[in-house]
Amino acid sequence: MSLNFSRDALPLLLVAVGALCLPLLGNDYYLGVGFTLFGWVALAQSWTLVSGLAGYISLGHVVFAGIGGYLLVLTWGAVPIWLGAIVGAVGAGLFALLVGLPVMRVRGPYFVILTFGLAEFAKYVVINIESVLGKFSRLLLGGPALQDLYWVMAALALVGTFSVVVVRRLRLGAGLIAIREDETAAGTLGVPTMRFKLIAFALSALLPGLVGAMFVLRTGYFEPLQAFDPIISFTIVTMAIIGGSEDARGPVLGAIFLVLLSELLWSNFPQVYMVILGVLLIGFVLFAPNGVSGLLDRLASRSLQRPGVGLV
Amino acid sequence: MLKVNRISKSFGGIRALSNISFKVPERAIFGIMGANGAGKTTLFAVIAGNQLPTSGEVWLNERRLTGLAPHHVASAGVARTFQIVRPFRGLTVQENIRIAFSFGSGNRSEANQLSETDLLSFMGMERFANYLAGDLTLSQQKRLEMARALATAPQMLLLDEVMAGLTATEVQDLIEMIRKMRAELGITVMIIEHVMGALMTLSDQIMVLDHGQKIAEGTPSSIAQNPDVQSAYLGVA
Numbered sequence: 038m039s040l041n042f043s044r045d046a047l048p049l050l051l052v053a054v055g056a057l058c059l060p061l062l063g064n065d066y067y068l069g070v071g072f073t074l075f076g077w078v079a080l081a082q083s084w085t086l087v088s089g090l091a092g093y094i095s096l097g098h099v100v101f102a103g104i105g106g107y108l109l110v111l112t113w114g115a116v117p118i119w120l121g122a123i124v125g126a127v128g129a130g131l132f133a134l135l136v137g138l139p140v141m142r143v144r145g146p147y148f149v150i151l152t153f154g155l156a157e158f159a160k161y162v163v164i165n166i167e168s169v170l171g172k173f174s175r176l177l178l179g180g181p182a183l184q185d186l187y188w189v190m191a192a193l194a195l196v197g198t199f200s201v202v203v204v205r206r207l208r209l210g211a212g213l214i215a216i217r218e219d220e221t222a223a224g225t226l227g228v229p230t231m232r233f234k235l236i237a238f239a240l241s242a243l244l245p246g247l248v249g250a251m252f253v254l255r256t257g258y259f260e261p262l263q264a265f266d267p268i269i270s271f272t273i274v275t276m277a278i279i280g281g282s283e284d285a286r287g288p289v290l291g292a293i294f295l296v297l298l299s300e301l302l303w304s305n306f307p308q309v310y311m312v313i314l315g316v317l318l319i320g321f322v323l324f325a326p327n328g329v330s331g332l333l334d335r336l337a338s339r340s341l342q343r344p345g346v347g348l349v
Numbered sequence: 350m351l352k353v354n355r356i357s358k359s360f361g362g363i364r365a366l367s368n369i370s371f372k373v374p375e376r377a378i379f380g381i382m383g384a385n386g387a388g389k390t391t392l393f394a395v396i397a398g399n400q401l402p403t404s405g406e407v408w409l410n411e412r413r414l415t416g417l418a419p420h421h422v423a424s425a426g427v428a429r430t431f432q433i434v435r436p437f438r439g440l441t442v443q444e445n446i447r448i449a450f451s452f453g454s455g456n457r458s459e460a461n462q463l464s465e466t467d468l469l470s471f472m473g474m475e476r477f478a479n480y481l482a483g484d485l486t487l488s489q490q491k492r493l494e495m496a497r498a499l500a501t502a503p504q505m506l507l508l509d510e511v512m513a514g515l516t517a518t519e520v521q522d523l524i525e526m527i528r529k530m531r532a533e534l535g536i537t538v539m540i541i542e543h544v545m546g547a548l549m550t551l552s553d554q555i556m557v558l559d560h561g562q563k564i565a566e567g568t569p570s571s572i573a574q575n576p577d578v579q580s581a582y583l584g585v586a
Contacts, residue, residue: 208451215448218437224419225397225429226501227452231418348444 043333044347045202048289052078052198056191060184068187072255074296075187075194079244080269081276081288082197086204087241088274089282091234092217093141096149097156098273101129101242102249103265107163109250110175110259118181122250129246130239137238141231144220153267160265167261174260181254190251197244201285204240211348213237275314279321281328283346290329350375350537351396351505356405358391358561365391366402366561373505373554376531378538380552380569382545384581387558389541390432393507396539397429398422409505426454428503430494432510432541438483442474442493445482446500453501463499463534472496472526488515499530506530508540512547520547527551549573557581 052075059071080098088094105125112121140151167173180186204210212233215223224230253259272295280291298317302310325332351373358366366388373379381389394400396407398419407414414422437445446465469475472492477485482493491511498506508527512520524547530536542548548555549569557565557572559581565572572578 211448211451214440215437215452218439219435221399221419222431222435222437222497223448225399225423225431226449226497227420227423227454228448229418229420346440346444348440348447 041347043337044284044286048198048285049195049202051289051293052191052194056188056195060187065183068183070296070300072183072187072190072251074292075190076248076252077272077276077292077296078194078289079190079197079248080273081280081292082194082201082285083241083244084273084277085201085241085282085285085288086213087234087237089201089277089284089287090204090210090213090217091237093144093234093238094149094274095152095241096270096274097152097154097267098241098245099265099267099269100152100156100159101133101245102252102269103156103159103163103261104129104132105246105249106253106259106264107249107261108246109253110177113175113177118254122247122254125250126243126246129242129249133239133242134235137235141234141238153270156265156267156270160261163261163265174258176258177253178257180257183255186251186255190248193244193247193251198285198289200240200244201288204237205284205348209233209236214346214348275318277328278318279328281330283327283330286330286333287328294329350377350410351539352408353392353396354406354408356392356395356407357403358388358395358400359403364561366395366558369405369558369561369563371556371563371566373537373539376535376537377553378527378531378540378551380548380555381539381541381558382543382548382555382572383558386560388561389558390509392558393429393509393539393541396422397427397507420452423452423501423503424454426502426504427507428454428498428501428505429507430491430498430509430511432513434487434490434494436482436485436490436493436497439481441479441481442469442485442496443478445493445497449497449500454503465500468496468500471529472499473522488519491515495526499534499536503536505537505539508538508542510541510543512542512544515544520544523547524551 059067080102084095084098108125108128109121112124136155140148140155143151212223212228215228216230216233220230249264253264276291276295277287279294280289281287299310302313321328353369353371356366356369357364369392383389391400395402396414398414398417402415409425409427412425414425443465446468450465463471469478472495474492474496477489482490485493495511512523515523527538531538540551552569554566555569555572556563557578564577564581565575
């Protein structure tokens with residue numbers, strides 16, 4: 038198995054080296070930023086499995102994080118925290134399988150809208166359950182320290198990055214890319230399209246379930262409007278547009294770019310943050326549709342023969 | 350080998366195919382002709398599992414294909430090309446073929462042991478191996494469409510107007526290539542074609558469709574002389 042440096046080794050290295058270096062700065066601020074950054078990396082990599090490879094753009098990926106967070110809260114005190122987080126991930130994966138069966142039958146803009154609507158639907162279901170239970174937001178006291186959460190999140194980012202690198206090399210990855218390029222042709226050539234789409238959707242829900250649980254542990258409370266905030270879904274897509282979603286580089290580059298940008302802008306120009314973000318997005322869509330990683334490829338090859346997707 | 354039994358297909362009120370039955374023997378080249386809208390492509394879609402027939406059945410040897418998903422039909426050994434080409438545009442020619450290889454029918458016969466490179470040279474596409482499929486010309490894309498179908502190692506290949514828009518020399522090349530597919534790879538071919546000369550020289554048997562009905566079936570020479578075909582297809586009174 039040969040690693041392509043730029044496509045595979047670079048993102049893995051970036052995450053690993055970044056995870057080891059940030060704590061050296063010896064400041065909780067950097068640990069907090071790192072925690073957020075790695076959370077986004079894990080979310081965006083998971084999203085890439087289904088939306089980047091198979092081309093089914095999910096605009097509701099926050100739902101899996103929300104479910105993960107909520108299941109952690111529900112099991113809080115009853116089971117160990119790590120088990121609660123795993124329950125969250127498994128729950129998110131099962132939810133993906135369940136809704137994937139009908140949802141994965143529609144394509145293009147219909148799928149985009151359906152995933153968005155589904156996430157909103159889940160949000161209001163949880164809000165209603167909570168209000169029936171008489172809970173409006175839940176405090177979780179005695180969660181793990183930031184430092185522990187940081188390492189878990191860094192590990193999740195690494196696992197997410199690794200999963201994209203690996204899946205791209207499997208038959209599954211080739212099949213998903215074929216589905217993205219032309220689903221009818223893929224089926225006719227023998228790709229089990231429905232099964233592959235479901236597997237990808239379920240896989241792409243597992244890590245977000247864990248990330249959602251980590252987010253809840255970090256803030257120390259659970260509030261459905263925040264845990265299922267659609268802005269999280271939008272941010273994932275934004276990162277993929279800015280970074281590229283063809284391979285494992287995109288989510289890493291996109292997450293780094295966006296987190297740095299928001300740290301800089303948010304502290305200095307909070308009023309224009311969203312405006313600048315919007316302009317950037319339009320710019321990338323128009324001039325660099327394959328994101329930062331697409332730009333890197335173009336710089337690297339400079340030839341007219343374009344590289345394809347680099348199937349192994 | 351392939352047995353199509355009383356296939357009908359309706360789209361709303363339109364009967365695209367009504368009660369079509371025929372058999373294609375092993376290693377035959379079976380031609381299908383008919384005007385636009387006669388139901389030829391629908392017939393391929395039904396055989397390949399892209400569309401469910403309203404009634405009727407398709408059998409390949411002892412296996413019932415009707416009701417199987419396209420990828421199961423593919424693994425049963427039936428490959429098709431699309432009249433409106435469907436290359437994986439963002440992938441190179443080689444990557445297109447690799448995908449067909451790694452999925453496909455999964456049962457390579459002794460005759461069909463072509464490797465990826467063999468296949469590219471068989472189709473005369475070595476030069477384009479690293480081109481993006483989307484950058485190829487239409488006639489190259491049609492070739493890729495065939496190469497990809499062949500890469501699934503089919504027993505049976507359905508070719509949908511692969512010659513349309515090609516020059517006379519290209520048509521001649523393609524005729525030779527299709528003959529080679531049968532002779533060297535032992536593949537049974539069903540072919541829809543508007544290029545009449547090609548269809549006449551290639552086919553052992555020809556079936557003629559008109560408005561979803563089968564109006565004739567026979568050897569090329571008998572078809573050419575059939576008065577029903579002449580009136581329906583060639584417009585001779």
